[in-house]
Amino acid sequence: MTAFGKSKAEVGVQIVQRWVLAALRKRRFFSLAELNEAILELIHKLNQRPFRKLAGSRAELYEKLDRPALQPLPLAPFVYAEWKKARVNLDYHIELGGHYYSTPYQLVGKEVEARSTQATVEIFYQGKRVASHARSSKAHVASTNAGHRPKSHQEYLEWTPTRIIEWAGKVGPFTARLVESIMTGKPHPEMGYRSALGVIRLERKYGAERLEAASTRAVRLKLYRFQSVKSMLQSGLDRQPLPELLLMPSPVTHENLRGPGYYAAQQTRREVGQC
Numbered sequence: 001m002t003a004f005g006k007s008k009a010e011v012g013v014q015i016v017q018r019w020v021l022a023a024l025r026k027r028r029f030f031s032l033a034e035l036n037e038a039i040l041e042l043i044h045k046l047n048q049r050p051f052r053k054l055a056g057s058r059a060e061l062y063e064k065l066d067r068p069a070l071q072p073l074p075l076a077p078f079v080y081a082e083w084k085k086a087r088v089n090l091d092y093h094i095e096l097g098g099h100y101y102s103t104p105y106q107l108v109g110k111e112v113e114a115r116s117t118q119a120t121v122e123i124f125y126q127g128k129r130v131a132s133h134a135r136s137s138k139a140h141v142a143s144t145n146a147g148h149r150p151k152s153h154q155e156y157l158e159w160t161p162t163r164i165i166e167w168a169g170k171v172g173p174f175t176a177r178l179v180e181s182i183m184t185g186k187p188h189p190e191m192g193y194r195s196a197l198g199v200i201r202l203e204r205k206y207g208a209e210r211l212e213a214a215s216t217r218a219v220r221l222k223l224y225r226f227q228s229v230k231s232m233l234q235s236g237l238d239r240q241p242l243p244e245l246l247l248m249p250s251p252v253t254h255e256n257l258r259g260p261g262y263y264a265a266q267q268t269r270r271e272v273g274q275c
Contacts (some may be wrong), residue, residue, distance in 0.1 A: 016043075019042060019045075020042045020043060020046065023042055024039070024042070047059040079117050079118075081115050081116060083113055083114070083116075084096065084114050085112070086111070086113075087109065087112075088103050088108050089193070090108060090193045091191055092104070092105040092108050093144070093194070094114060094123065096116060096121060097137070099136045099140075099143065100143065100144075100194070101114070101131065101142075101143050102142065102145050102148040103123050103125075103130060103131045103148060104147075105148060105149060110125060112130070118135065121134075121143075131145065164179060164193065164196050164197065165179055165180050168180075168200050171200065171203055171208045171211050171215070174216040174219050175211060175212050175215040178215040178218055179196040179200065181219070182196050182199070196226075198226045198230075202214075210233060211229075211233070211238075213238040213239070214229045214232040214237070215229060217242055218232065
């Protein structure tokens with residue numbers, strides 16, 4: 001708004017304060033409908049009041065200038081949306097608010113734009129919408145459109161499950177087993193690429209020895225999740241010895257301990273006595 005337009009708006013507010021609010025300041029109202037009726041009556045009088053220095057009134061100018069320029073309201077109400085740029089991961093998903101949304105597999109490595117509302121997430125590439133999903137607040141979960149998945153993932157992408165497992169094997173055998181379990185636990189292996197590669201990248205920060213120790217613990221405890229391994233490394237749990245399986249203590253024998261055989265024999269005697 002220009003300075004001129006702002007000053008005109010401020011003057012209009014002052015006029016309403018003087019002719020409407022000031023006129024009602026000493027009146028008491030007992031319902032909102034009663035107040036609105038009084039305001040509407042004063043607004044109508046104000047709009048019909050002739051200008052001092054110009055010909056006509058506000059109501060006449062409205063009918064002459066404003067009404068012809070009015071357009072119908074949009075069919076749908078305005079929806080607030082947020083835009084975010086993202087790069088498509090190897091698993092052909094993007095991350096938004098901790099949730100993963102799929103895109104066509106041809107966009108792997110490309111930068112896209114995501115438009116998110118309270119109900120939907122739309123993904124655009126070069127100004128064209130390429131995907132649409134229902135908005136989800138579930139963290140570390142994927143919304144995947146089956147049509148976005150290639151018929152033969154290995155034909156189109158450089159990365160394959162075998163190559164990722166071999167790369168993890170350079171850290172150690174348990175890291176390879178962990179990565180394999182992460183991918184086989186998904187409906188499609190590529191849906192586990194993000195977590196599997198995340199595990200391998202932990203070597204840069206913590207080293208191969210610690211990563212292998214954390215992977216060993218994760219495999220033995222069947223915790224096939226990237227977050228579990230990362231948490232172990234952050235807390236130093238990988239440096240603690242693995243808990244051994246507790247051996248069941250051998251049964252204690254004592255003349256005062258009757259054991260299960262005693263009660264079985266007692267039951268047999270009762271059944272025979274009833275015959």
